[in-house]
Amino acid sequence: MASATAALRGGLPDRYLIPEDIAALFGVPLETVYQWRKKRTGPPGFRVGKHLRYDPSAVRIWAEQRMADDIAA
Numbered sequence: 001m002a003s004a005t006a007a008l009r010g011g012l013p014d015r016y017l018i019p020e021d022i023a024a025l026f027g028v029p030l031e032t033v034y035q036w037r038k039k040r041t042g043p044p045g046f047r048v049g050k051h052l053r054y055d056p057s058a059v060r061i062w063a064e065q066r067m068a069d070d071i072a073a
Helices: 019-026 030-039 056-072
Strands: 045-048 051-054
Touching: 019 030, 019 051, 019 056, 051 056
Parallel strands: none
Antiparallel strands: 045 051
16 A cells, blocks of 8 residues: 655656656756656656646656756866
């Protein structure tokens, strides 16, 4: 039986994330998340109908790549 709280996987929830989750995770305004999507510079997202969702694994990979790029610079 699943617990009431979502299991964590690498510090991220074990569920698809919503734009508000991404904004809270990175400490940026929600509008920034939408601008990242529009400019294709943020974590990869996908649509479920009209709803935008993010795979936690893809977000983690995106963040790790940004950190690696920053260290290499």
